[in-house]
Amino acid sequence: xxxxxxxxxxxxxxxxxxxxxxxxxxxxxxxxxxxxxxxxxxxxxxxxxxxxxxxxxxxxxxxxxxxxxxxxxxxxxxxxxxxxxxxxxxxxxxxxxxxxxxxxxxxxxxxxxxxxxxxxxxxxxxxxxxxxxxxxxxxxxxxxxxxxxxxxxxxxxxxxxxxxxxxxxxxxxxxxxxxxxxxxxxxxxxxxxxxxxxxxxxxxxxxxxxxxxxxxxxxxxxxxxxxxxxxxxxxxxxxxxxxxxxxxxxxxxxxxxxxxxxxxxxxxxxxxxxxxxxxxxxxxxxxxxxxxxxxxxxxxxxxxxxxxxxxxxxxxxxxxxxxxxxxxxxxxxxxxxxxxxxxxxxxxxxxxxxxxxxxxxxxxxxxxxxxxxxxxxxxxxxxxxxxxxxxxxxxxxxxxxxxxxxxxxxxxxxxxxxxxxxxxxxxxxxxxxxxxxxxxxxxxxxxxxxxxxxxxxxxxxxxxxxxxxxxxxxxxxxxxxxxxxxxxxxxxxxxxxxx
Amino acid sequence: xxxxxxxxxxxxxxxxxxxxxxxxxxxxxxxxxxxxxxxxxxxxxxxxxxxxxxxxxxxxxxxxxxxxxxxxxxxxxxxxxxxx
Numbered sequence: 001x002x003x004x005x006x007x008x009x010x011x012x013x014x015x016x017x018x019x020x021x022x023x024x025x026x027x028x029x030x031x032x033x034x035x036x037x038x039x040x041x042x043x044x045x046x047x048x049x050x051x052x053x054x055x056x057x058x059x060x061x062x063x064x065x066x067x068x069x070x071x072x073x074x075x076x077x078x079x080x081x082x083x084x085x086x087x088x089x090x091x092x093x094x095x096x097x098x099x100x101x102x103x104x105x106x107x108x109x110x111x112x113x114x115x116x117x118x119x120x121x122x123x124x125x126x127x128x129x130x131x132x133x134x135x136x137x138x139x140x141x142x143x144x145x146x147x148x149x150x151x152x153x154x155x156x157x158x159x160x161x162x163x164x165x166x167x168x169x170x171x172x173x174x175x176x177x178x179x180x181x182x183x184x185x186x187x188x189x190x191x192x193x194x195x196x197x198x199x200x201x202x203x204x205x206x207x208x209x210x211x212x213x214x215x216x217x218x219x220x221x222x223x224x225x226x227x228x229x230x231x232x233x234x235x236x237x238x239x240x241x242x243x244x245x246x247x248x249x250x251x252x253x254x255x256x257x258x259x260x261x262x263x264x265x266x267x268x269x270x271x272x273x274x275x276x277x278x279x280x281x282x283x284x285x286x287x288x289x290x291x292x293x294x295x296x297x298x299x300x301x302x303x304x305x306x307x308x309x310x311x312x313x314x315x316x317x318x319x320x321x322x323x324x325x326x327x328x329x330x331x332x333x334x335x336x337x338x339x340x341x342x343x344x345x346x347x348x349x350x351x352x353x354x355x356x357x358x359x360x361x362x363x364x365x366x367x368x369x370x371x372x373x374x375x376x377x378x379x380x381x382x383x384x385x386x387x388x389x390x391x392x393x394x395x396x397x398x399x400x401x402x403x404x405x406x407x408x409x410x411x412x413x414x415x416x417x418x419x420x421x422x423x424x425x426x427x428x429x430x431x432x433x434x435x436x437x438x439x440x441x442x443x444x445x446x447x448x449x450x451x452x453x454x455x456x457x458x459x460x461x462x463x464x465x466x467x468x469x470x471x472x473x474x475x476x477x478x479x480x481x482x483x484x485x486x487x488x489x490x491x492x493x494x495x496x497x498x499x
Numbered sequence: 500x501x502x503x504x505x506x507x508x509x510x511x512x513x514x515x516x517x518x519x520x521x522x523x524x525x526x527x528x529x530x531x532x533x534x535x536x537x538x539x540x541x542x543x544x545x546x547x548x549x550x551x552x553x554x555x556x557x558x559x560x561x562x563x564x565x566x567x568x569x570x571x572x573x574x575x576x577x578x579x580x581x582x583x
Binding site: 024060061084085106108109111112129230231232233235236405406437438457460461463464465469470472474 | 508511512513514515517528529530531532534535536537539540542543544546547552
């Protein structure tokens, strides 16, 4: 049974008065959440939203966002969550590629879109937090029936979430995740980290990424409590863990770098029993600081949005297998592909391939692109690494030139395309620069046209207007020429030495 | 647009600010409304909207992160510009 709404409604029956979600000083019991999900479902149906429709949703971390995910699951509808601060062109590209028909957003989003030329939405426009001309107000949902509507043909195979591989200005890859994917991913993590209904599970990353969606669904399918952080700062995270008696969470390494740096030992002896770090390996001194602060089980994991978690390693293993991202989790297998396509032997470096039952359904309407990523039933991640003789995986880098800042992928080409629009720019190259807080930040090298003048501020202004927040270059340098090899190809790795 | 309204609208792009929050003393960085990734965009939007430019010193001061004090700084800069 993969029907997420069925599982949630069943879990809610067991302890209806238990807190289902806490978010931003508000909480909701299972009984209240069931009512809200039913009312949202009835509201969506009454607004002509039907089975397998796709709804765009600039998603914030809030109780109503979670209720909308469950309502979508209940109706067999797909949601396309996006970062609300994306520039309008990136929003258009994302919605176009995911074939969205309707839009559910806050008033601030609608106003901002109108200011920037508007979005063409063929179906319904629903305003979450107000009454705005030309939209239906979700506030009216409280007048709807609390009886759960049942859509007979929902099987759980429907797409529930389409998540974008990046907020890129180029063509994003829309990853299709069915209810079944979401269910199996939740169950795999429940088994791996022994999560139960007694856990208070913290989600502290944005809900428009699959990690937070999973962390919210896990407790709601089990009858546990979901603690949803509205916004992240290390101090808000620490206070939330203490005050909400959080017992389990997965955080991205960029967050943990910041948490470890906070001079606060009050987390000693808190409720946290297990902490998992994702996205990239932590430096060992950061790991030690965290263990000293938190005194809990500690794991690191490796995965991508397409394959979910593939390997996991706990602290005692990592002492003997330094720099390893662990062994494949049950149901997953890893191989390394050499450049000639053959499978590598232990110690040989190549592209990391994963076979897992947690694999996504594909890239929405991009079957060919997805098929190209599959070799012998293994998904080729674009990451480079090797396996040792004991089957532990080591991550060496990325095949594609991606910058990962605060856990989010940034494609250098997106930054370069934008900066190149400035007439003063002859050449430019974006590259990764190490940063203690965010892991990496975007740096940018620019060569200007002879006789032209441009300063850093003008470049920043242009980027601020045309790129998303996570794509902003934090370091800008002007060079006479970019480092190139004898074939005239940019040697991006050398750019770091220019700063 | 009113300075305070512009600041609040920007901060609310990601999250609605609860009515109970005292805007005057709200530190929007410590409260997570703007993170270190988004701060450059915020500064550029303010500079564009009000046709002003902040100095490095202003940007790095703690008071720049507090809504009430940021509003006052913008008012002062606009007044200075008019004098010129």
